[in-house]
Amino acid sequence: MTTAKKPSVSTTRVLEWVLDHAMILIIILLGIYTAIRTNGGFVKLPNIINLLKLTAARLPMALGVAGCIVLAGTDLSGGRMVGLAGFIAAIIIGAISGEAAPIIAILAVMAAGIAIGFINGFCMGKFKLHPFIVTLATQLMIYGLYLTVSNSKQIAVSSFANQPMFYISGQPVPWYVLLAIIITVVMWFVWNKTTFGKNMFAVGSNEEAARVSGVNVLFTIIFVFMLAGALYGYTGFIEACRIGNSSATLGLSYENDAISAVVIGGVSFVGGTGKISGVILGVFMMQLIMTAMTFLGISGGVAYIIKGAVILVACILDMRKYMTKK
Amino acid sequence: MKKLLALVLAMSMLLGAVALADGNALVSWYTFGDVYLTSVRTALDEAFAAKGITVTDKDSNAIQTTQTDDINTAVLIGTNALVINLVESGSISVAQSLLDVAKGANLPAVFFNRAVSQDDAEAKAMFEGYEKSAFIGTNFEEAGKMQGDMIGAYVLENYDAIDLNGDGVISYVMFKGDDANQEAIARTKYGVENADAVLTAAGKPALKFYDDNNANKYLVDLNGTWSNTASYEYMGTILSQYNESNGNMIELVIANNDDMAIGAINYLKTVGYNDGKGKTIPVFGVDAVDAAKAAIDAGEMAGTIKQDAVGMADAVATITANLIEGKDKFEGLNENYRVVDGWFVQIPYAMYTGE
Numbered sequence: 001m002t003t004a005k006k007p008s009v010s011t012t013r014v015l016e017w018v019l020d021h022a023m024i025l026i027i028i029l030l031g032i033y034t035a036i037r038t039n040g041g042f043v044k045l046p047n048i049i050n051l052l053k054l055t056a057a058r059l060p061m062a063l064g065v066a067g068c069i070v071l072a073g074t075d076l077s078g079g080r081m082v083g084l085a086g087f088i089a090a091i092i093i094g095a096i097s098g099e100a101a102p103i104i105a106i107l108a109v110m111a112a113g114i115a116i117g118f119i120n121g122f123c124m125g126k127f128k129l130h131p132f133i134v135t136l137a138t139q140l141m142i143y144g145l146y147l148t149v150s151n152s153k154q155i156a157v158s159s160f161a162n163q164p165m166f167y168i169s170g171q172p173v174p175w176y177v178l179l180a181i182i183i184t185v186v187m188w189f190v191w192n193k194t195t196f197g198k199n200m201f202a203v204g205s206n207e208e209a210a211r212v213s214g215v216n217v218l219f220t221i222i223f224v225f226m227l228a229g230a231l232y233g234y235t236g237f238i239e240a241c242r243i244g245n246s247s248a249t250l251g252l253s254y255e256n257d258a259i260s261a262v263v264i265g266g267v268s269f270v271g272g273t274g275k276i277s278g279v280i281l282g283v284f285m286m287q288l289i290m291t292a293m294t295f296l297g298i299s300g301g302v303a304y305i306i307k308g309a310v311i312l313v314a315c316i317l318d319m320r321k322y323m324t325k326k
Numbered sequence: 327m328k329k330l331l332a333l334v335l336a337m338s339m340l341l342g343a344v345a346l347a348d349g350n351a352l353v354s355w356y357t358f359g360d361v362y363l364t365s366v367r368t369a370l371d372e373a374f375a376a377k378g379i380t381v382t383d384k385d386s387n388a389i390q391t392t393q394t395d396d397i398n399t400a401v402l403i404g405t406n407a408l409v410i411n412l413v414e415s416g417s418i419s420v421a422q423s424l425l426d427v428a429k430g431a432n433l434p435a436v437f438f439n440r441a442v443s444q445d446d447a448e449a450k451a452m453f454e455g456y457e458k459s460a461f462i463g464t465n466f467e468e469a470g471k472m473q474g475d476m477i478g479a480y481v482l483e484n485y486d487a488i489d490l491n492g493d494g495v496i497s498y499v500m501f502k503g504d505d506a507n508q509e510a511i512a513r514t515k516y517g518v519e520n521a522d523a524v525l526t527a528a529g530k531p532a533l534k535f536y537d538d539n540n541a542n543k544y545l546v547d548l549n550g551t552w553s554n555t556a557s558y559e560y561m562g563t564i565l566s567q568y569n570e571s572n573g574n575m576i577e578l579v580i581a582n583n584d585d586m587a588i589g590a591i592n593y594l595k596t597v598g599y600n601d602g603k604g605k606t607i608p609v610f611g612v613d614a615v616d617a618a619k620a621a622i623d624a625g626e627m628a629g630t631i632k633q634d635a636v637g638m639a640d641a642v643a644t645i646t647a648n649l650i651e652g653k654d655k656f657e658g659l660n661e662n663y664r665v666v667d668g669w670f671v672q673i674p675y676a677m678y679t680g681e
Contacts, residue, residue, distance in 0.1 A: 037539075038567065046566035054559060147385075152364035154585075154617045162596065170571075172596060239555070244592030245617060247585060248359035249553040294563045297540030301505070303548055 022317050023264065027285055034292040042295050049171045054287040056180035057235075057242055059280065062258040062265075063187045064231030066279045067224040069262055070204040072271025073124065073131035075225065077139040078232045078258060081116060082251030084146045085109035085236020090155035090246035102159040102237075109233035116142060117229025121222030131225075139255075147248070154247045161241040176238050183231070188276045190227070200224055205272025260307075261286040264314040266321075282314075349379040351407040351646055352400035354393050356415075356440055358385040359551075361585060362613045362633055363411065366439065369639035370409075377647045379407075390414045397427055407434040407646050415440035416508045418448050429456045434649030438462040438642050444508055446670070453669035458649050462641045462671045469612050469631050469675050470513035474520025476629050476677050477580060477610055481521065482528050488608060491573045497536045498578035499564060500544040501586040503552030510552070513582045513612060514544050521580075536568050536576050547586070554589030557581060561593035569597075579609040584618035584630055587611030591626050600626045614678045622680045629679040637663065637673045645671070 018025065034042040041047065061078055068075040092105040116138060123134045161179065164172030191197040199220045202210040211217050235254070240246045265282020267274030289310055293303050351374060355363060367383060374381045382400070386393035390413040397408055408428050414420045421442035428435035435456065441463060443449040453459050481488055481496055488496055500518065503510040522532040535543040545564075547556035561579075568574045579594075581587035587609050594600040599607050602625040611618050614632035621627035641663055648657050656665055664672040 041567040041572075044566075046569070047563070050562050050566040053562065147358050151368070152358060152361060154361055154588075154615065156617060156620075164596075174596070243554050243558045243589055244595070245554065245588065247361060247554065248364075249549075249551045249585070250555065252359075252551055252553065253549050290559075291563045294545065294560060295567065297537045297542075299540060299542045299544060299546050303546075307548070 019317060019320065023266075023281065023285060023314060027281075027288060030288065030292055034295050038295050042292065045169060046171055047291070047295075049168060049173060051284070051287055051291060052177060053174065054291065055280075055284045056177040057238060058254075058257065058261065058287065059180050059283050060183045060231045060238070061235040061254060062261045062279050062283045063184065063276070064228035064235075065255065065258045066262045066265075066267045066274055066276075067191075067200060068131060068228055069259070069267050069269060070200055070271060070274045071131075071221060071224055072204050072269065074259060074269075075120065075131060075135045075228055076255050077116060077120060077135040077142060078228070078235075078255040079251045079253055080139040080142040080146065081113055081229065081232035082236040082239055082254050083246075083248065084142050084251075085112060085233040086157075086240035086246040086250045087146055087150050087155070087236075088112055089237040089240050090157045093157055093159055094155060102161060102241075105159070106234060106237050109237045110230040111233070113229035113231070113233025113236075114226045115229070117226035117232075118222060120229070121225030124225070125218040125221035150246075150248070152248045154245050156245045157240045158244065159241045161238055162244075174242075176242065179234075179238070183234070184276065184280065191276055196220065196223060201272050257286065258283075260311045263318065264311065266318050268318055285310075285314075349377070349647075349650060350382070350405050351379050351409050351650075352382050352384065352397065352405045353409040354384045354386060354396050354400075354411060356386055356393075356411045356413050357388045358383075359387075361615050362583075362635065363439070365615070365635040366638050369636045370642055373639045373643035374646075377643055379643070379647060379650070386411075386413050388413060390417075390420060394420075394424065397424055401427060401431045401433065405433065406650050407436065409436045409438065409642060409646055411438055412440045412442060416442070416444050418443040418445075418452060421449075422452055425452060425456055425459060428459070432458070434458040434646060436460055436462065436642055436646045436649065438638065441466050441508060450667055450669055460645050460649075460655055460669055460671060462638060462645065462673065464633065464675060465672055466509045467512045467516060469509070469633070470516030471520050472675050472677060473513065473517045473580070473610055473612055473631050474522075475524060476631070476679070477517065477578070477608075478521035478524025480608060480610075480628055480679075481533075481578065482524060482530065484608070485530065488577050490570060490575050490577050495531050495534045496577045497568075497574065498533045498580055499536050499560075499576050499590075501557045501560065501579070501581040501590065502544040502546040503582040503586060504550035505546050506550065510582050517580045517582075517610075518543070533578065536564065536574070552583045552585055554585045554592070557586040557589035558593045561590045565593070565597060576607060579607060581609070581611045584611035584613040584615045587627060587630070588617055588621060591621060595626075602626050619678065619681075622678065629677060632676040632678045634673050634676070641671050641673060 065075050065078055088109050089105040092108055093101050120134055120138055123129050124131045161176045162174050165175045165178055166173055199215045202215055203217050203220050207217055239250055261282040262279055264285055265278035267278055371381055384396045393413045412421055425435050500514055502514045518533055526532055545560045547553050568576050579590045591600050591609050594607055599605050608628035610629050612631040614630045618630045644659055645655055648655055
């Protein structure tokens with residue numbers, strides 16, 4: 001009997017290993033498949049840099065919303081915040097000339113994001129409202145504010161952020177890639193090396209336990225949302241510069257993409273779990289899939305089905321890990 | 327005495343309110359977030375103000391139920407006219423239900439910009455069912471056809487310059503705004519078909535979609551918002567594979583609207599094209615928004631199709647005012663607008679390739 005069981009044990013182990021590393025395996029297989037179908041074009045330097053740029057543009061926002069999800073919450077206000085921040089950045093860059101303009105713009109949009117993040121976090125922490133509702137409400141107000149002040153005007157934007165920082169065999173790598181790396185390092189430090197980071201995970205896994213052990217829960221929640229707001233503001237600046245103008249559709253449904261990417265990366269809605277490396281992986285994977293579909297000529301209805309299926313499968317795989325741990 | 331005074335005051339306020347409401351129109355918009363519609367809104371507010379009609383602009387935010395609720399509420403409050411930029415474009419049953427609301431309250435119902443049906447006969451039957459109604463729009467297929475004609479002529483004239491790899495065929499990419507929108511579908515179809523007709527008539531091969539694997543022959547904004555973000559990111563992805571060093575550079579960009587055209591141009595700029603001085607890939611849009619006109623004037627963009635926002639607003643305001651005052655529907659209407667079958671006022675498109 002024991003001899004009969006042995007192979008089944010090792011099969012289970014292999015299966016377990018495959019399921020535990022499913023996301024990475026899917027990324028690799030998809031990469032190989034697309035590369036073969038496109039005569040290697042998918043894994044050549046130009047597309048690698050393209051993927052790097054797309055990931056760098058979307059990563060800061062995902063890092064912001066990831067904190068909210070670690071708190072077992074969410075944040076729907078991000079997309080509209082990006083739109084408003086893009087507009088503010090466009091106005092500032094248009095009004096001030098000189099080297100300092102983009103710096104002032106970044107600081108201004110981050111300040112605006114922090115202010116809105118404070119409102120989000122305060123309402124959630126102080127009045128015990130679910131962040132879904134709070135941010136559903138604030139995103140409407142942010143969009144309303146945007147429409148009121150901008151009258152849906154398009155404004156052209158250009159700044160150093162989108163300019164090439166250096167070239168890799170003729171391929172320009174823009175400055176915002178460096179900024180994304182800096183932000184990621186800072187966020188890694190905040191999550192892993194600060195008391196605030198530890199408190200964030202404590203509040204996310206068990207708010208009451210955290211409170212009893214002396215964590216300032218209200219402050220933690222507010223600070224997580226302020227941090228997220230700052231990153232949305234930054235994303236608005238980058239997106240306006242990257243796309244080249246600010247318009248009403250800027251940022252629309254970015255929050256959905258960011259939340260999807262974060263969840264794909266293993267930050268659980270259960271709260272209290274998540275890693276910066278997971279967020280990076282999730283954003284990268286999302287961009288990889290979207291890019292692969294363009295390469296493979298998949299558009300229209302099928303593209304939505306694939307995107308949805310990836311999110312669902314990722315969540316199932318993630319939940320499976322959580323259940324086995326329990 | 328005080329009571330009497332209060333009563334008199336209340337009565338006069340009521341009368342005042344009624345007097346004010348004499349020229350009051352609800353304008354229910356598909357979305358405030360659209361650049362072209364915003365230009366119509368600005369023009370329409372002015373056009374109504376010039377006719378002494380007070381306007382309430384409502385944003386449906388692309389949700390049909392919001393629009394329906396707003397219209398029902400406006401009827402209850404006592405508006406004098408319903409001016410409707412239908413959310414569910416192409417859905418005759420939704421349009422009919424809104425028309426019935428107007429009919430029930432004996433109010434003018436003026437639809438504009440977004441078509442009520444793909445089938446003109448169906449739309450005609452609906453509008454003929456109620457005298458105080460009209461549709462002001464464009465022939466929604468005309469923009470795509472005109473864009474295609476413009477592209478055909480432009481490509482023919484500059485064929486060798488556009489054909490970067492000298493293979494005798496022009497490869498293009500098409501950016502579609504929304505998979506479910508009738509105008510987007512028509513523009514995607516005719517933008518290429520009409521261009522091909524011009525080219526083949528002159529003995530040149532038809533345009534070729536850059537990617538043979540893509541049977542749809544377009545790339546669509548998956549959020550359905552016709553956004554420059556979508557076209558910008560697509561451009562980045564496809565140019566990593568299709569470029570001059572690989573000898574298969576995209577030689578022509580066609581977009582359903584100017585926003586997407588500008589997104590494509592902004593990416594092209596990052597890789598050294600379309601800066602108005604050096605190498606330029608011809609990019610075509612539709613709408614003639616300010617940003618596109620500026621890009622065309624700077625030599626970064628090849629052309630666009632002008633939707634006449636001011637003309638649209640003028641026609642809507644004129645017809646609404648006529649209906650409120652009980653005059654003939656089309657009295658005093660600008661002669662450049664075609665009136666089709668007594669219900670449909672067509673605002674013509676125009677090509678824009680710079681001033």
